[in-house]
Amino acid sequence: MSILLLDQNTINKIAAGEVVERPASVIKELVENAIDAKADAITIEVKEGGLKFIRITDNGFGIHKEDVKAAFLRHSTSKIKNEEDLTSIMSLGFRGEALASIASVGRVELITKQEAEPVGIRYVIEGGVEKVLEEVGCPIGTTFIVKDLFYNTPARRKFMKTAGTELGYISDLIHKMALGHPEVSFKFINDGKIKLQTTGKNKLKDCIFSVYGMEVAKNLIEINWSFEGMRIEGFIGKPHLNRGNRTYENYFLNGRYIKSKVIEKAIEDGYKSKLMLHQYPFVTFHLHVDGKDVDVNVHPTKMEVRFMEEAKVFQLVYKGIESALNREALIPQVSLEKDKKETPMVYEPIPEPFEEKRKVIEQNNRVMPLFIHDAPPIDLKIETFSEEKQEENYIEKLEKKPVDEPLETPIETPIDTPKRTYKGDQVAMSVEAFRGSSAIRSHKVVGQLFDTYWIVELENEYYMVDQHAAHEKVLYERMVKKLRDKVEFAQRLLEPVVVNLSLQEMSRYEIHERLFIDLGFEVEPFGEEALIIRSVPFVFGKTLDANQFLLILDGLADSFIEDKYDILLDDIASMACKAAVKGNDRLSKGEYIQLIDDLLTLENPFHCPHGRPTIIAMTKYELEKKFKRIQG
Ligand SMILES: Nc1ncnc2c1ncn2[C@@H]1O[C@H](COP(=O)(O)OP(=O)(O)OP(=O)(O)O)[C@@H](O)[C@H]1O
Ligand SMILES: [Mg+2]
Structure with missing residues (x-):
């Protein structure tokens, strides 16, 4: 068989496989191009899951008429000029292959005009073959139409799922694009119906509200942190917004949606003491990092990136999240009444792609978008999330919402009312309210319920303290402190423990040997693949099993974590206190008074080391309302 050089069209089709996997990938590329062209309004319409239309x-700013043909050539781009530019990319595209790929597997029509040109250009290219190039009258900007995707690559077409599944991918993508670019007004229309619309007012919280709804938007904590010339900003969810997988972890690097193991780990470590195992938080934040500190040229879809200094990125995200969470002391407050008033919704007009930017937003009427001949009349007023009360045009739409939503923190009411559950809400409490020496002086332990929950009265609030969680928390904090201060140091084991390790684990131990010694371990090699442990940090008492040691060693597996010592310390303390605490123990008066006093003086008394709340708060006001002593 002789070796042949493939013709350009075949090369394009092969390469298209990398960039254009499914309709959502076409949309991703075209929307990224629009953003790179500084658009602030983008409309995306699809039919039949994007396979048809x-x-x-x-x-x-459109494409110059002289450049239209070139835009469809492989490796032609206006975004970089040379190799050097590759090291500081701030645009979303730079490979110069998206349009060539899309045009090789679909029927593409482009209409575009730049500001300085009197007329625009219409260009049709199907399966990589040019069909039409003509002048047309059109507004400034660009429209791409892609029909019959994969019509000439039946093998790929066969792999496509149903229109519904493809639509799922598309919506997900557009949600991420909208969250990544709050400065752009996105409109997404599927089969003639508007699915998403954002304001483009550069308010990330509004975008989160448009995508995820009120429940999420109401339970956000702002994050804003800088470190070594990098910045993180956005919103993270209060811990109770958690999910069972990582779908709600959204983060953007210079406007690009990315996936990164370092960031994943930093997020989850940041929430570590607030969430349980296999719970993942809601986050949507932006990272601003200088283009030269990151390589986005790792994969054709550009979702993977390589940071020059992973450890610093880890610190930025981890510390940013930790400080935001600590700023808000999270005591779940239990309301005995359902909230009557919710945050008002604000309806505001938003612009269309071809409107003159931002200015010509007409106050009251409808505008038919150009080029969307078959879409139904569209009401241009959309919802935005607002915390301030707006005088004129808000509608308390939420009153119409069913109030009996599922309950997140079911609790039982006091004995004399029938059993009911109530909706729990996390409120930010002043850290000082339930903490510190003045709290110790003025609180009163009223009694205990079900051998588990202490009722504590403090000024106009009363608190329920979970004895088990409180005990664990106090013990944990005490252990961390002692470990850190090296108050009590090593304990000799009654019987030395032999731990068998893989070679990889062995070398991990060797790398971190110093940390183990510092914490009170006395360990010797025991042949090639085993260690013998003679002493352990005092917190383990006189026992330690091999599995515990392995778990601690596993915690050190990630290469990008700088603060290994803290992680080790954390693991040891939480492991030891798990072993030490038992539930439902009856405490003597002296013991429980001491326990609650100890809890009150902790830096963060509100969550146990495994993320469960230790304290829930209720107000006297709620109680008085319940007994109709006051009208509310
Ligand atoms: N909506 C648009 N508005 C203005 N110019 C555009 C638009 N879409 C494409 N272009 C021009 O066409 C060129 C080719 O686009 P294409 O998407 O193929 O490559 P790229 O964006 O430069 O790189 P990548 O392949 O990484 O996306 C762009 O560099 C840009 O100059
Ligand atoms: Mg592009």
């Missing part, structure tokens, strides 16, 4: 309209 995709139209993307933007109000960006």
